Amino acid sequence: MGFALLPVILGGTIVELVSRPEETRVPMGWALWPLYALSSFAAFYLGGGNKGRLEPVIFPVVVFLTGFGIIETYRLRPDLAWRQFAWAVIGLALLVLASILLGDYGDLQRYEYLWGVLSVALLALTIAFGKSVGGARAWLGFGRFSFEPSEFVKIFIIIFLAAYFSDAGTALMVPTRRLWWIRAPELAYVGPLILMCGLSFSLLILQKDLGAAFLFFGVFLAMLYVASGRPSYIIFGLLLLILGGVVSYHLFDHVRVRVDMWINPWSDVDGRGYQIVQALFALGSGGIFGSGLGLGHPSVIPAVETDFVFASLCEELGLAGGAAIILLYLVLTYRGFKIALGARDEFGSLLATGLASLLGIQALTIMGGVLKLVPLTGVTMPFLSYGGSSLISNFLATGLLSSVARQGRADA
Amino acid sequence: MYDTGTRIQTRIRRLFSVFMWAFIGLAIGLAYIVGWRGDYLATHVRNPRQIAIEKSIERGGIYAANGEALAGNRPFQKPHDVQRPHGDAARRDEGSARVYFGPTSLVHIVGYNHDRYGKTGVELAFNHQLLGLPRGFLRTPGLIPGLGFGSRQPQGVKQRGKPRGNDIILTIDPQLQAVAEAALGHRNGAVVVLDPATGAVLASASYPAFDANRLDVVWPDIIQDPSSPFINRATSGLYPPGSVFKIIVASAAIETGLIGPNDIFVCSGSIDVNGRKISCPGGRAHGRVNLASALALSCNVAFIQVARKIGGKTLSDFARRFGFNREIPFDLHVNESRFPAFRGEGSAGGSAGAGDGARDDENLLAEAAIGQGTVLATPLHMAMIASAIANRGVMMRPYVVSQVRRGGSGETLWRYVPARLARPVSVSTAAKVKDLLVAAVESGTGWRAGLDGMSVAGKTGTAQNPKGAPHAWFVGFAPAANPRVAISVIVENGGAGGSVAAPIARRVLDFALRREE
Ligand SMILES: [Zn+2]
Numbered sequence: 061m062g063f064a065l066l067p068v069i070l071g072g073t074i075v076e077l078v079s080r081p082e083e084t085r086v087p088m089g090w091a092l093w094p095l096y097a098l099s100s101f102a103a104f105y106l107g108g109g110n111k112g113r114l115e116p117v118i119f120p121v122v123v124f125l126t127g128f129g130i131i132e133t134y135r136l137r138p139d140l141a142w143r144q145f146a147w148a149v150i151g152l153a154l155l156v157l158a159s160i161l162l163g164d165y166g167d168l169q170r171y172e173y174l175w176g177v178l179s180v181a182l183l184a185l186t187i188a189f190g191k192s193v194g195g196a197r198a199w200l201g202f203g204r205f206s207f208e209p210s211e212f213v214k215i216f217i218i219i220f221l222a223a224y225f226s227d228a229g230t231a232l233m234v235p236t237r238r239l240w241w242i243r244a245p246e247l248a249y250v251g252p253l254i255l256m257c258g259l260s261f262s263l264l265i266l267q268k269d270l271g272a273a274f275l276f277f278g279v280f281l282a283m284l285y286v287a288s289g290r291p292s293y294i295i296f297g298l299l300l301l302i303l304g305g306v307v308s309y310h311l312f313d314h315v316r317v318r319v320d321m322w323i324n325p326w327s328d329v330d331g332r333g334y335q336i337v338q339a340l341f342a343l344g345s346g347g348i349f350g351s352g353l354g355l356g357h358p359s360v361i362p363a364v365e366t367d368f369v370f371a372s373l374c375e376e377l378g379l380a381g382g383a384a385i386i387l388l389y390l391v392l393t394y395r396g397f398k399i400a401l402g403a404r405d406e407f408g409s410l411l412a413t414g415l416a417s418l419l420g421i422q423a424l425t426i427m428g429g430v431l432k433l434v435p436l437t438g439v440t441m442p443f444l445s446y447g448g449s450s451l452i453s454n455f456l457a458t459g460l461l462s463s464v465a466r467q468g469r470a471d472a
Numbered sequence: 473m474y475d476t477g478t479r480i481q482t483r484i485r486r487l488f489s490v491f492m493w494a495f496i497g498l499a500i501g502l503a504y505i506v507g508w509r510g511d512y513l514a515t516h517v518r519n520p521r522q523i524a525i526e527k528s529i530e531r532g533g534i535y536a537a538n539g540e541a542l543a544g545n546r547p548f549q550k551p552h553d554v555q556r557p558h559g560d561a562a563r564r565d566e567g568s569a570r571v572y573f574g575p576t577s578l579v580h581i582v583g584y585n586h587d588r589y590g591k592t593g594v595e596l597a598f599n600h601q602l603l604g605l606p607r608g609f610l611r612t613p614g615l616i617p618g619l620g621f622g623s624r625q626p627q628g629v630k631q632r633g634k635p636r637g638n639d640i641i642l643t644i645d646p647q648l649q650a651v652a653e654a655a656l657g658h659r660n661g662a663v664v665v666l667d668p669a670t671g672a673v674l675a676s677a678s679y680p681a682f683d684a685n686r687l688d689v690v691w692p693d694i695i696q697d698p699s700s701p702f703i704n705r706a707t708s709g710l711y712p713p714g715s716v717f718k719i720i721v722a723s724a725a726i727e728t729g730l731i732g733p734n735d736i737f738v739c740s741g742s743i744d745v746n747g748r749k750i751s752c753p754g755g756r757a758h759g760r761v762n763l764a765s766a767l768a769l770s771c772n773v774a775f776i777q778v779a780r781k782i783g784g785k786t787l788s789d790f791a792r793r794f795g796f797n798r799e800i801p802f803d804l805h806v807n808e809s810r811f812p813a814f815r816g817e818g819s820a821g822g823s824a825g826a827g828d829g830a831r832d833d834e835n836l837l838a839e840a841a842i843g844q845g846t847v848l849a850t851p852l853h854m855a856m857i858a859s860a861i862a863n864r865g866v867m868m869r870p871y872v873v874s875q876v877r878r879g880g881s882g883e884t885l886w887r888y889v890p891a892r893l894a895r896p897v898s899v900s901t902a903a904k905v906k907d908l909l910v911a912a913v914e915s916g917t918g919w920r921a922g923l924d925g926m927s928v929a930g931k932t933g934t935a936q937n938p939k940g941a942p943h944a945w946f947v948g949f950a951p952a953a954n955p956r957v958a959i960s961v962i963v964e965n966g967g968a969g970g971s972v973a974a975p976i977a978r979r980v981l982d983f984a985l986r987r988e989e
Contacts, residue, residue: 286483329518337518343505344513345521360520379506383499390495397488401481409480413487420491424498433501 064120065100068127069093075135075354086138092145096127103152107159114159115462117395121388122458125443126151126451132372133446135354136365140446147448151455158459165463168219169407172227175220176255182209182216183259187266210272211453215460217259218279218414225287226407268314271437275421277301282417283410286400322435335362339371339430343382350378365446367438370430386427389442393420399461402468412464415457523587525603531570532602532637532879534582534594536646537674542574542582543595570595572684574646577653577677580704581644581804581872584684589691592702594640594873597803601876604637636879643672643874648984652677655979661943661963662705662851663980668859668949668958670890671868674984676852678705707806710848711962714935715770715917715969716945717843719857722767722908724782724790727901731781736760737774745838746831750776753917753934753968767908768916770932772842779841784814784833787840793896794857795867796849801893803873809849812836844936854947855960860894861909862929862955865902869893910952918946920974923982927952930959930977932969941965944972950981957984 072093100123107114126148134141162168168175182200186209191199199206259276281297308315317332325333325340338361346356358364358372365372374382396416403409422442429436440450505513513519534543546569570585572578583593591599652663652675665675680701682694694701703709725731741757742749750772752758758771766774779787791811792798800806814836815829839845852870860867869891876886897905909929912918917932930948937943944966949958959977966972 282487286480286487289480289483338520340505340509341513341516341519341521343502344510344516345519347506347510347514357521357524360524374502374506379503382502382506386495386499386502390492393491393495394488397484397491400484406480409484413484417487417491420494424491424494427498428501431498431501431505433498 064124065097065127068124068131069097071128071131071353072096072134074352075131086134086141089134089138089141092130092134092141093127096130096145096148099149099152100127103156107156113462113466115395115399115458115465118392118458118461118465121392121395122443122455125385125388128373129369129441129444129446129451131353132369132444133365135376136359136369136372137446140365143448144446144451147451150448151452154452155455155459155462158456159462162459162463165408165411165460165467166405168411169223169226172220172223175216175223179213179216179220180259182213183262185209187262190267208447208449210267210269211449212456214272214275214279214418215415215453215456217276218283218418218457219411219460221280221283222407222410222414225283225410226405268312269438270308270315270318270435271425271439274301274425274437275418275439277304278421278425279414279417282421283414286413287410318435318437322429322432325432335368336430336432336436338362339368340432342371342375343431346375346378346382348379350374350376350381352376366440367426367436367445368430369441369444369446370427373444385444386423389420389423389427392416392442393423396420396461399465399468403464404468408464408468412461415461418457419454525605528634529603529605530634530636530879531585532604532639534602534640534642536574536642536644537874538646539641540574540646542578542642542644542646543570543572543585545569546571570684574644575650575653575677576683577656577679577681578644578646578649579681579684580678580706581642581673581676582684584687586687589687593704593804594642598640598873598876601640602637604635604879638885639877639879639882640873641875641877643667643674643872644676645674645984647987648980649675649677651675651983652980653679653681655976656961656963659963659966660699660705661961661966662709663976664706664851664855664960665980665984666855666859666870666958668862668955669868671856671859671870671893672874672890673852673870673872674957675980676704676706676872678703678709704804705962705964706851707802707804709850709962710807710810711851711943711945711964712845712847712935712937713843713849713854714933714943714945715772715843716854716931716933716935716947717840717847717849718767718770718775719861719905719909719931719947720790720794721775721779721782721787721841722763723794723861723897723901723905724787725763725778726904727790727897728782728786731763731778733762733764736762737766737771737777739766739771739773741773743773743776743838745776746834748835750838750842764908764911767931768912770912770917775841776838779837784837784840787837788812788814790896791840791847793894794860795853795894795896796847800850800853800856800870802852802870806852807850809853810846812840812846843933851960851962854945854962855958856893858930858947858949858960859955859958860896861902861905862949862958863902864899865895865897866892867894867896906952909948913948917970918948918974920970921946921948921977921981923950923978923985926950926985928978928981929955930974932974934967934969937965939965941967944969946970946973946977948977948981950985957981 076090109119130141130144130148133144186200189200191201200209281294285294309319321333321336325336327333329337342358342361353376356375358375361368361371373385393416396412396419400409400412400416403412419442422439425434425437426439426441428434440447442454443451531545533541536542572582581593583591583595585591585595648665652665656663656677656679660679662678667674680699682690682701738760739752739758741755742751752772753770758769761769761771761774788811796809796811799808814833836845840847856867856870871888874888875884877884906929909931910927913922913928913930918930921928921930928948928950929952930946933945935943935945944963946961946969949955959980961973961977963972
């Protein structure tokens with residue numbers, strides 16, 4: 061814990077010291093770091109971290125990443141730093157609450173269809189009453205407060221799928237009848253497949269949220285593979301994904317722009333390619349050890365505090381810092397799958413698989429997008445990006461993982 | 473068989489390995505971008521960090537040899553109501569513009585530094601010094617795609633208070649520069665004055681020039697001007713040297729010992745080269761001449777005979793020794809002077825019945841002997857050739873930046889040490905060629921460059937070219953006994969070197985040598 065917090069306090073202090081006097085200062089900015097450290101320790105003890113009730117690797121990594129997220133917010137958008145801090149505290153509280161209240165994650169399994177219905181309802185509400193932010197109609201607002209339902213739907217869907225697949229059980233793995241010349245997929249898998257395709261495509265078409273659509277489908281495929289053990293389903297799913305991609309490239313302008321700017325952002329440096337080119341400049345300018353926190357110029361990248369926080373990090377901490385962040389996400393994913401391996405039942409395994417895949421795919425797609433390795437999609441960096449909904453949803457995912465881990469060990 | 477038999481644990485492990493490889497791929501991608509593409513991206517012209525970093529530094533000044541300021545920063549009052557627009561910090565214009573002093577013609581040496589139009593001259597070549605940054609930082613895009621190490625941003629840029637860059641001291645003598653500029657007047661061409669002993673550029677004027685302080689106003693005109701005011705004719709203008717090239721032919725003749733002082737050539741006013749008639753200036757028949765009188769009278773017929781005796785290969789070798797077909801190291805870019813390549817052994821004697829190759833070589837050699845055809849040289853290079861003769865056969869590396877000083881304290885950070893570039897001829901050959909050049913001014917075509925009470929060595933040139941009237945050249949040095957300045961003058965399409973270029977040289981030499989008296 062101390063190891064996770066020390067760099068946060070140090071980094072925050074550095075940003076505080078190097079920021080120019082004429083830059084917008086935020087009242088009591090220096091107090092962010094001790095308060096964050098205090099909150100983290102409180103969460104650690106209240107959540108029973110000292111009694112081994114919290115996952116010993118995931119929790120510190122998450123505390124570290126979240127702390128760095130606050131530093132980056134403070135550095136890039138000082139006006140939003142306290143708000144991000146507040147979200148982090150709420151996230152930590154939820155983590156503790158989940159740890160105390162959720163005695164047995166198995167309870168979640170009982171309300172299997174509730175999660176499915178809730179997900180569909182939330183998305184339907186968003187599509188009906190949502191407001192557009194940056195081209196994506198992904199936000200639900202209540203007065204001054206607004207949130208992104210798809211961030212929570214991710215978790216609900218994972219619970220639903222884990223419950224559904226584990227209920228279907230081994231019976232579904234028995235080869236069944238042939239349909240013409242291919243082995244027909246069992247109906248048990250066809251149902252969720254249709255549901256997920258429907259969800260993903262409605263997200264894509266109605267909300268114009270390419271990143272979320274890809275994320276949902278990716279997590280679904282990962283869980284389907286672990287549940288069914290049928291590579292043919294995955295191949296079929298991937299074919300569907302490619303087909304969907306090709307079709308939406310031709311049908312939707314926003315998808316075409318993303319793909320074209322991925323292939324050659326230099327064709328429109330000042331327009332649609334501006335963001336990705338500026339991100340590449342930031343990466344190249346950072347070099348191996350970076351400019352140092354607060355000394356680079358990441359603020360020239362649009363949306364740097366949310367989707368492009370990785371570019372900012374690489375500019376100021378260099379290749380070394382970027383590689384360390386990649387390593388941390390790998391560790392997070394690894395621990396997630398390790399929990400899946402040690403879970404007490406199939407539901408736990410599938411739940412942990414889904415959650416680990418969720419964190420992994422999010423980190424991979426946004427970092428890959430910033431590095432121009434894959435087309436850019438509007439996905440946030442788990443824990444690092446500015447944004448309350450995403451932060452809280454990722455804390456929930458961590459809480460659930462912790463819960464699966466704890467009971468796996470207890471029963472072993 | 474189907475994969476139904478695998479345990480769920482195996483599948484979870486397999487799934488994780490997919491993730492692991494994806495993360496490894498991501499890290500490799502990051503390393504590729506930072507390591508291999510980093511230099512390109514960091515120094516890309518569209519990278520706003522370049523401008524942001526430059527704006528955050530008080531750019532150093534550029535000074536003449538006597539300490540006179542040639543370039544400095546315009547005082548700029550920062551408005552108090554600066555609202556930092558989010559995401560736009562680097563693109564905001566801080567407004568600090570450069571001011572240039574001294575003669576207008578210095579624009580080609582000092583250059584300019586403009587937000588929109590970029591950088592040229594010393595402002596470009598010594599940009600990192602003027603900013604006080606390590607050389608590697610502001611590299612030209614894509615030049616060195618090597619593995620970049622460390623940050624490409626200077627540390628401490630955001631310190632409170634602006635850090636200062638370094639000052640650059642030039643070898644330029646601003647008064648001499650003004651005289652050279654005035655002597656050239658509004659004639660397209662160039663004047664270069666060197667210190668033959670060190671290679672220091674004392675003056676370098678090129679016309680047309682433009683006012684670097686009014687770039688915004690004059691830009692639309694100068695980019696359309698057919699006479700190309702952007703080009704520094706002193707370093708980039710490639711002209712046929714004409715008879716000035718005879719300095720090299722004479723040097724080769726003396727150094728190889730193939731022509732003695734008493735060898736006589738007969739000039740009937742023209743000579744036949746494979747059916748082509750090459751004449752002496754004005755078609756005049758010079759009669760019986762030796763090397764000295766041939767040079768003084770600029771007799772083409774005699775020099776073609778001299779070149780035939782030397783042979784194309786040897787002449788080509790000497791041209792190379794004097795710096796033709798070679799990169800000239802200088803603080804600013806210099807175009808490479810050109811001398812033609814001969815196909816075979818030089819045509820020593822003009823054997824009848826030779827093939828096309830030999831015939832071509834003969835034509836080339838005849839033209840090269842009088843500095844015509846495909847022989848091309850820059851005015852700076854011609855001044856270096858004069859310097860080499862003046863400096864006892866040693867050609868010095870030319871330079872214009874003599875010192876780099878720390879801004880503020882004035883502490884010298886770097887000082888140029890004069891360096892030998894080449895030794896094209898021996899001391900005795902240089903002395904003999906010098907005597908020929910003194911004679912050429914005293915009693916030959918270069919008499920208009922002569923100064924009272926001081927002997928000047930030099931050679932005129934009247935270079936035929938496809939663009940109309942011949943280019944007028946004068947190349948020389950003074951005082952002959954103890955040369956202090958070497959000069960090269962060209963006036964594009966100016967006519968005869970003796971009547972057009974020599975008087976310009978006289979005026980500049982006169983000022984350079986008599987000012988102190
Ligand atoms: Zn003649």
